[in-house]
C-alpha cells in the first residue's frame with residue numbers, strides 16, 4: 252500500500268509534462284492575477300521576562316560591534332587612500348555583483364485583452380475525484396493546443412498515479428493566464444493544483460510562448476541554453492540567499508526550475524518559482540529578475556528571438572475569429588414575460604454548468620427554437636473569454652448563476668479565497684451581461700461551514716440539484732437523456748453541462764419528452780421563487 256510519501260515521490264518524479272510537484276501548498280493562485288501568497292511569519296516574540304541586566308549586556312555587545320566596525324572602516328579607508336598600495340588583502344564580496352534580484356512575481360495580462368481565444372473546460376461532478384481542467388488554444392493554430400495538452404496529460408497521469416481511489420477530497424485543477432501578447436507572440440502560463448491526500452496540495456506551473464506565424468510553441472525552459480540554466484540558477488540562488496531565502500543546497504539547473512520564465516518589455520527575464528520549489532513553501536511564490544545583459548547571456552536562439560519581440564513594444568497581431576461565426580443574438584423577446592406558477596404547474600429546471608463553451612451557442616439555438624428556459628452556472632474565466640455568449644444567455648431569457656472563477660473545490664479554501672472566486676466571477680458576469688448573478692453553484696456540490704458562512708454574508712443561496720444526468724461521465728446523448736427523464740419529477744433541478752457535445756445534442760429530445768410528460772421548463776429563480784436564503788442549500792423546489 253502506497254503511503255503519502257510515496258505519492259509525493261510519484262508526483263515529483265513525473266516526466267517533463269507533469270506537474271512540478273515539489274510544492275505542497277494551495278496558494279489560491281490558480282485564478283487570481285492579484286493574489287500573492289502570504290509569507291509565513293515566525294511565531295513568538297520577545298519574552299516579557301527579559302531582565303534589565305540582559306538589556307545591559309545587549310547594549311554592551313552592540314557598542315563593541317560598533318567599535319570593531321569603526322576600526323575596520325578606518326583600516327579600509329586608509330588602505331584605499333594609498334594611491335600605489337597593493338590590492339586590499341581581503342577583496343570585497345560585492346566585487347562581482349549578482350546581476351539578479353528578487354522582485355514581486357509579475358502581474359498577468361487581462362485575458363480579455365486578447366480576443367478569439369478558444370477555451371476548453373473539462374470537469375467532473377465527483378467530490379471523490381474532483382477535476383477541472385481549463386485550457387486555451389488559438390483557433391487554426393495547433394502547437395499551443397498540443398503543448399498544453401501534453402502538459403495536462405503529464406499532470407493528469409501524475410495525479411492519477413498518486414490518488415488513493417478510496418480517499419475523499421482528491422482534486423485536480425488546471426488553469427491558465429496570459430503573460431505576454433506582443434507582436435506575433437502569445438505567452439500562456441498554465442497552473443496546476445493537485446490534492447491527493449495529506450495536509451496540502453501540490454502546485455505546478457508551466458509557461459509557453461507561441462509564435463503565431465510560425466505555429467511553434469516554446470516551453471519556458473527552452474528559452475535558456477543548458478549553460479544558461481546553470482548560470483541563471485546560480486544567480487537566482489544568490490539573489491534569494493541575499494534575502495535569507497532559498498534552501499541550503501544550490502538551486503538546481505534542471506528544466507523544472509525554469510518552468511515559468513517571463514519576458515519583460517525591458518529585455519529582462521523574470522524567473523518565477525512556485526511555492527516550495529526553491530525556498531520554503533511558507534515563503535510563497537517567489538520571483539527573481541535577471542538584468543537585461545545577464546538575460547541575453549543565458550538565452551537560447553529562440554529565447555533571444557522571443558525576448559526581442561517582448562521588448563519591441565509592438566502591438567499584438569491579434570487572433571482571427573474562427574471561420575464559423577457565432578450566430579447573432581436572437582432578436583426575439585423572452586417567450587413569456589410572466590413567471591409560470593410552479594405551485595400549480597409541473598415545473599422542472601434544466602441547469603447547465605461549466606460554460607460558456609464551444610457548444611453553448613448551439614444549445615442556445617435549440618432553447619430559442621423550442622422557447623425553453625434554462626439556467627447557466629458560469630465559470631468566471633470562461634465568462635471573461637466569451638462575454639458575448641453570456642450576454643446572449645441573459646438576452647434570451649435564461650438565468651445565470653455563479654460557478655466560481657476557476658472551478659476549485661471550495662470546501663478546501665478559506666474565506667478570502669472563496670470570496671474572491673465568487674466576487675471575480677460575479678464581476679465578469681455583470682460586465683458581460685449587465686446582470687449580477689446571486690445564485691451560486693459550488694463546484695462538485697462541495698460546501699463547508701466556511702462556504703456556507705461566506706454565502707450567508709453575501710446573501711447568496713447555494714443551488715444544488717436532485718437529478719444528476721452524469722453527462723460528464725457518460726458523454727453519451729442517449730444515456731444523458733435516459734437519466735434526465737428517469738429522474739424527472741415536479742420541482743426537480745437537473746444537472747447537465749453545456750461543455751459537452753453529447754449533452755447539447757441530447758437537449759432537443761429531453762425538452763420534447765419532458766413537455767410530452769406535462770412539464771413546464773423554467774429557470775431556477777422561477778422554480779424556487781424570489782425569497783431564497785443566503786447560505787441555504789436548495790436541491791429542488
Ligand code: NI
Pocket residue numbers: 374375604605654658694695
Ligand atoms: Ni462544474
